[in-house]
Structures are given as structure tokens and as C-alpha cells.
Amino acid sequence: xxTTLYTSDHEWxxxxxxxxxxxxxxxxxxxxGDVVFVELPKVxxxxxxxxxxxxxxxxxxxxxxxxxxxxxxxxxxxxxxxxPALVNSDAQAAAWFFKIRIxxxxxxxxxxxxxxxxxxxx
Amino acid sequence: xxxxxxxxxxxxxxxxxxxxxxxxKMVPFAGYDMPVQYPAGVLKEHLHTRKQAGLFDVSHxxxxxxxxxxxxxxxxxxxxxxxxxxxIVAIAPGRQRYAQFTNEDGGILDDLMVANFGDHLFLVxxxxxxxxxxxxxxxxxxxxxxxxxxxxxxxxxxxxxxxxSALAKLCAEAPSMKFMDAGPHEVAGIKCFVSxxxxxxxxxxEISVPATDAEHLARTLLDDPxxxxxxxGARDSLRLEAGLCLYGHDIDTETTxxxxxLEWSVQKSRRSGGARAGGFPGxxxxxxxxxxxxxxxxxGLRAEGRAPVREGALLFADSAGGExxxxxxxxxxxxxxxxxxxxxxVPTALSALETKLFAEVRGQRLPLTVAAMPFVKNTYKR
Numbered sequence: 001x002x003t004t005l006y007t008s009d010h011e012w013x014x015x016x017x018x019x020x021x022x023x024x025x026x027x028x029x030x031x032x033g034d035v036v037f038v039e040l041p042k043v044x045x046x047x048x049x050x051x052x053x054x055x056x057x058x059x060x061x062x063x064x065x066x067x068x069x070x071x072x073x074x075x076x077x078x079x080x081x082x083x084p085a086l087v088n089s090d091a092q093a094a095a096w097f098f099k100i101r102i103x104x105x106x107x108x109x110x111x112x113x114x115x116x117x118x119x120x121x122x
Numbered sequence: 123x124x125x126x127x128x129x130x131x132x133x134x135x136x137x138x139x140x141x142x143x144x145x146x147k148m149v150p151f152a153g154y155d156m157p158v159q160y161p162a163g164v165l166k167e168h169l170h171t172r173k174q175a176g177l178f179d180v181s182h183x184x185x186x187x188x189x190x191x192x193x194x195x196x197x198x199x200x201x202x203x204x205x206x207x208x209x210i211v212a213i214a215p216g217r218q219r220y221a222q223f224t225n226e227d228g229g230i231l232d233d234l235m236v237a238n239f240g241d242h243l244f245l246v247x248x249x250x251x252x253x254x255x256x257x258x259x260x261x262x263x264x265x266x267x268x269x270x271x272x273x274x275x276x277x278x279x280x281x282x283x284x285x286x287s288a289l290a291k292l293c294a295e296a297p298s299m300k301f302m303d304a305g306p307h308e309v310a311g312i313k314c315f316v317s318x319x320x321x322x323x324x325x326x327x328e329i330s331v332p333a334t335d336a337e338h339l340a341r342t343l344l345d346d347p348x349x350x351x352x353x354x355g356a357r358d359s360l361r362l363e364a365g366l367c368l369y370g371h372d373i374d375t376e377t378t379x380x381x382x383x384l385e386w387s388v389q390k391s392r393r394s395g396g397a398r399a400g401g402f403p404g405x406x407x408x409x410x411x412x413x414x415x416x417x418x419x420x421x422g423l424r425a426e427g428r429a430p431v432r433e434g435a436l437l438f439a440d441s442a443g444g445e446x447x448x449x450x451x452x453x454x455x456x457x458x459x460x461x462x463x464x465x466x467x468v469p470t471a472l473s474a475l476e477t478k479l480f481a482e483v484r485g486q487r488l489p490l491t492v493a494a495m496p497f498v499k500n501t502y503k504r
Contacts, residue, residue, distance in 0.1 A: 033355070034165035036455040037428045037462075039484070055484065057430050059164040059455050060355050084428075 005108060006117035007068045012092055013100075015108070019074065023096040024056060024065055024087065027121045032058045035087040040076040041098055047071060049107050054097050056087065069107045071100040129155065135181035136276040136333040137340055144351050151354055152249035154182040159353040167356035168457040171322060172498070175282035176352035177343055184252025185272040185330055188243040188263065198243050201266040202236065205258065207379060207402045209389035213238040218304035218317050220387050222379055223258060228404030228411070229375035230382065231258065233367065237304035237317060244304070244315060246277065246328070248369045276336030281326030281360070283501065284348035289316075289327055292342065296327065301502040310342050322357070323364025323500040362463060363456045365422055365495025371433060372420060372451045372465055378404070380411035381467070383420040388412070418448070419473040422495035423481070425462040425488060430455045431481040437466055438480045441487050447472055450481060456497055463497045464490070 003015045010028035013020040029035065037057040047053050047067035054065040076098045080086060086095040102108075112120060132155040141148065146157030157179070159167060170176055190198035199210040208221040218237035222230045232251035237244040247255045252271075259269050280289055289296040292310040296318075304317035312335045320326040331339050343349050358368070367373045373382045391397045394409050402408075425431055431453045436446040453464030464481070472479065475494055480487035 033159060034163050034457075036165075036457075037430060039429065057455070059168070059359055059457065060158075062430070062432065081428075 005068075005111035005113060006120075007066070007111060008120060009066050010121075011065060011068045013068045013111070014096075015102070018102045018105075019099055020069060020071070020102055021096045021099050022053075022068060024091055025117070025121075026091045029087050029091040032056060032061075032063060032087075034059050035084045038080040038084050038087065038097070040080065041073045043073050043076060045073045047073060047100065057084075065097060067100070068111065069100065069102055069104075071103040073098050074101055075099040133182075135179055136336040137179040137181060137278075140337050140340055141179065141351075146351070146353060149354070152182055154249065156182060157351070157353040159355045160351050162350065164353070164355035164359065165457050167350065167352040168359050170350045171282045171324060171352055171356060171360055172458050173283065174348040174350070175280060175284040175288050175326075175346070176322070176356070177340060177349050178279040178281065178352050178357055179276070179340070180279050180328070181276040181333075181336065182249035183277055184245075184247040184249065184255060185275050185277060186245040186247065186256060186259065187270040187272060188245065188259070189268040189270065190242070191266060191268060193241070195238060195241060195243070198267050199238070201263045202243060203392070203398065203401060205262055205402060206234075206236075207388045207392050207405070207408055208236070209391045209398070210236060210243070211398070212389065212391065215240045216303055216305045218302045218319060222373070222384070222387070223255065224379070224402055224404045224408065225375055226403050227375070228378040228407030230369070230373045230377055230379065231255070231375060233369050233373060235317070235319065237315075239305060239315070244330075250370060272330070274333050275330050276333050278329045278331060278336065278340055278343070279320050279322075279326060280329065280343060280349070281320045281322040281324045281352075283325060285324070285326040286503070288343060288346040288349050289329075291346070299327075299503075301325075301504045310339055312339055314339075318503065321364070321366055322360035323366070323496055323498055324360070325501045325503050359454060359457055362452050362454060362465070363458055363496065363498040364500060365465065365497060367420070368452055377420075377467075378408050378411050378416060380408060381416045381418055381420065385412065415470060417470060418467050419470045420451070420465060420467055421473050422493045422497060423450070423453070423464040423466060423479065423490045424493040424497070425464070425481075425490050427488060428462065429483060429488060430462040431464045431483055431488060431490065435464075435466075435481045435483055437468055437490075438482065438487060439472060441480055441489070446482075447479070458498050465495070468492075
């Protein structure tokens, strides 16, 4: 059973047990425009919640992606290196950025569900 | 930039309603509310311009007429030569030339286009500089010229390999124009000034049109299936691939034309030993740069990886340690090359093609190579 939560900085995280898959929202990609480069964290790196974890570059600008939760990076999505445009075409599925082992589930408390996120971006 | 300004204080071009109706994403630029992109997005707009034709609203730029009080165009040309290092006298009627206003330190106040329209000179200057440019012209040339700000005109750039065929349907003379030809022509029955120029590296035209006719003309051009509206985002990536300077970024009051690698734009007649050598602001320093070289120089840069290297990134000679040797002044992703491109300044000793440099991006040193510009070969109809 997967639960998807959202941050006010437009990251999504799909939670399955103590592992979360993280990406940026479809709303975020539509605001960024054509994505041409994605820089991902190293596997094994320990991220603190709200720390800059990845970078998305559109033709015009670079934007930080923040860790929505603290934990260790377990895996990153190699497909994004070869095809950054996946972020534009499938932001909330194929274009996931990294998987993280959730260090502290209490940190999930401040995140939004889909309805709250929709209201946030309305 | 006026990024924080209230939307309401932003000026609008005569094509503003058209941009909004086409779904343009409007952003503040040089005091104007301008489309940065349309729904197609920067990448598609860029590639469409390289393959077919793009229509750009550049009405925010300044248009000026210099009319000689004596009636002799040569008097206006000689007067303008007091402000720019270019040979203006030699611009034949119906021709245009790229120029720069310089300051007493040899720096660049603005870059501009100067056309000879037979009885007067027609100037196009940058939006952010246009008020200062007009004041500069009035302060220095009012004795010889009447200076008219042509604020009631819009400016449309039509760029790309299909620009000629698209414009030919509305302006029979368009195909016979060569690169940098400029003059009054009727387009779709409207009295316009047309030049075969632009700032994308592509063949194309700039069309100065009365503000009241601008939307009609733009819509008529957009009716052509080859023509697509293009925003400022793609304009910037196109001019970067073309190796062209953006004022306020790649050139400014601190850079001389020689440092900026714009020697080609300064004709021999104005250089040391020329028929009308010097006589423009900062001539001593600029001519010294011509005669003895400048200590730094604008270069093109290609990256090995895919990470764009942006404006402001520091450049280093080594992969670790050492002081910065220069700085990136424009950089981003080149959609036609599917690779990052940048330009910046380094000491002349490090400016040779193939020189290896490093740019600091997010704490890492990314390897770069000094590369020839333009990055994408231009397709001007000479």
C-alpha cells in the first residue's frame, strides 16, 4: 500500500513501508519548462530534511530539489541522465529522482496529501 | 531587471494582447511585460526557428531616427561617428551596420544597429538602454541632427530558413534583399522599414511597423503554417548558440570592443592609421587594445558533460585550487547542439581555442574547452 504525499516546494514522495520514492510534481515541471539536465544525489548519501538533494535544469534556469524527509539515499533513477525530458513527460511516475530510507516517520507529519497539495497550487 | 516590480508598472508593447491570446507566459523584462515562452515551450520554439521560422516581438527595443539639419546624410553619419567606433560614413544607402556606443573609458554603453535610409539614419537600440541612448544622442548630436524617438512603432523579427518564403508572400522585395540590407518597404500593404537581419544566427528580417498595424501584421505572418510565435527564452538560447553578445551580460561599460572580441565590427578607417582614426569616446584605450592587444578576451566554451554552466560561474585554470581566472557571462543549454554552451572572459593567454578550463558549478569543477563561435553556423544570405 503506497501513500503519496507532497511538500510545499513541489516534491512528491510515494511511501512504501520505510522507503520513499521522491520526485518533483507535474505542477513543478510545468512551471520549470523543458528540463535538460538532472543532477541526482549519490547513493549512500544521508540527507537531512529540507537539504538540497538534487538539481533540475531547464533551458533557462537551475532549480534545487529538497529532501522532503531525512534518510539515506538507496537508489537513483539513471534514466534521467539519459533522458532528462522524462521529467516533463512523466513527472510523477517514470521520472522519479531517488529512493530514500525514511529515518524518522514523524517528519511525514508536515507534508500534504493530494487534496491539500491541489489547494496549495490552485 | 525589474523582476520585483508590480505587473501594473510594466510597459506593454503593441503586441501584448496577441501574446496573451496565444498563451504567452508573461514575465517582466527591461521594464516590459513580455512573453518568455508560449505553450510549445523554449525547446520547441528554438528548434522551430532553426528549422522553419519564428516570429519575435522585439518592440521593447528603441527605434530612433537621426535627421541631418543640413539635409546631407554624411553630416549625420559624421556626427554619429563622434559616439561610435564604427565607420558610419561608409554605410551605403539601403545598408545597415552593427555598432556600439562607447564611453570615455572605452567601455560599451550599448550596442545598436545603424541603417542608412538615404535622407536619415535609422537606429535600433536595446530596451534597457534606450532612454539613456536618446539622452546621449541629444547631448552630443543636437547641433547637427534632429533626433526622433520612434516610440509609435513596433518591431517584429522573423527568423529562420522559412522567413524569406513567409515574408515574400507579403513583400515582393524581400527575397532580393541581402544580409544587412535595410530600407522602407511595404509589407502586406503597410508602410514598414525592413532589414535583413536579426539576432539568432539565422537568416531573417526585422520589420519596423506602425504600432497601430502591428497586431494585424503579426497575425498575418502567423497565419503562415511555417511561422510560430517565439518568446524571449528561445531568443536568448538562439543568440547564445550564435555567439552573439547580450548587452548587460556579455558586454557592458567595463568591456571594450576588443576585449569583447568585436574587432570585426570596427572598420579600418576608424583604427590607428585609418582615414578617420579615433574621435569616439574612449578611443585612446580602444585603439591601444587594437594596437597592443587587451589583457582579457571574450571566449566561447563547450562543456564535456550535460550540466549547463550559467552566467556568474567562476572559471579556473585547474581542476582544484587556485584563484579564478575569469567568469561566465552567458551560459545555458544549446537546444540545437543538445549540449551546454557558454561564453565568458579569461586572460588573453588562456583564450586560445582548445584551451582546457574548469567552471565551478555547485562546488564542483566541470571541465570546459575554449571553442569557436558561433557554436551553430550562421545562415545569413550574404
